[in-house]
Amino acid sequence: MIEIAYYIAGKAKQILGGTLSVNQYKDYVLALLFLKSASEYYKSNDSFQSDENKPFLRLLVSERSSFDYLYKELGSLELGKLINVALYELEQANSRVIEGYEINRAINFESNILGDTDERLSKLRELLHFFQKLTLTDDAGKLIDIGALYNLLLYIFAEEAGKKINNVLTPKEVIGLVAELIGDNKDNNSLCDPVSGSGTLLVEVGKRVGIRGANIFGQEANWNQYALTKMNLMLNGFKDSTFFWGDSLSNPKLTDDGGLKRFDIVASIPPFADKWATEEAEFDRYGRFQYGIPPRSQATWAYISHILASLKPNGRAVVVVPAGVLFRTSESKIRHQIIEHNLLETVIELPQNLFYGAAISTAILVFRKDRKTTQTLFMDARKGYISNKGIYKLSDTMVEQLLNTYKGFLSGEQVWQENSCPAYIATQEEVRNNKYDWQTVKYVEEKIERVEVDVEATLQRIEKLEKRLEFVNEQLEYCTQQLIRLTNRK
Structure with a gap:
């Protein structure tokens, strides 16, 4: 699987990397992978099947939307148009399953960014020839997990970009940690991400926690990212998910009887550097800003406010944020209200530079609506990283220590004294005394390594x-x- 993913990424760079950035050409490659996969799965069984155990639902593939048809038309002067038509017809033939995907609207194979007519045709022919020869089966002749391949490619493209893709992809170590913090799906929970990006967080959390497609919801403002998320959900078997295009702050689509739809779980990574229109808060009909109105220059707390308003009375949320959210003076009144309403369960400060395209410090906040204690757990993971060629990753050891500490906190056992990261359980009074500053350094004493001396x-x-x-x-x-x-x- 990994070898195939790197092979595809390498070929994409060879064919398109000369004139297009990774952020541009990845969309074309992923769209062709979608077409190729749909055709391969359809050919593997002539009848249309809906198999919940398959990672990828077989789609009805008409002649003109099949990959084989496109390859036969390799010499056509309208090859870009034919690929656009193939994507459109694939969606139309399967509207019951993938209605609203409109991938061809987001990804145009007739676009001039691929070059003039001759250059564009040359690139498209080379791409189609490559995908025609590409084998999507394992050694046993079975079709591979296309959803897993899709997400591997997203990671590889982000690494290839040299951290130039701004806020596109969450490191898999952070995603795994977020999923583990959410815990098991015991009660047929619903999961939402109101700012999904490429959908990787939704997919991975849904898989790890075990949430069915019908219980997965999301929204994304960027059209290209919206299309990628729809493909991502589809390729990973979440065919019944509910997903909308639009800005969650100015135009929330996940509503119910005039109010926000409520969810058991929200997992999200809001955009790190967004501004927002504060005047929207004055006329907000969803009651999202009861804890205060965030400053115009910092939208993160606006997204958090939306997330908290989207939780059920017993709901929980795990949100990855820039570390400035923990201490900025302009947002201290909001932090004050969050503590006094007993919503903050855990703060985890992460190592610097974990995110591709965002050379900043980050943190994970865990919120819970029905808390049984007024204490808050602070964990300092800033030193828990490994570095390779300038790429920083959260270490497996630190992830294990964080989870041991968190689970101990939930169960009332202070296990972090034995096998954990630096941590501290703070009372509300202690947070008040620190003027509602949530930086872990305010609470957590740095561990000093003890050395036995003869x-x-x-x-x-x-x-x-x-x-x-x-x-x-x-x-x-x-x-x-x-x-x-x-x-x-x-």
């Missing part, structure tokens, strides 16, 4: 060094006297 051996070594020093001083004194005598003779 006292007797150390004293013996000191004695030897002192004798050596005495000898050196004697030699120095002798040399000094000799130098004085020589000087006097002159």
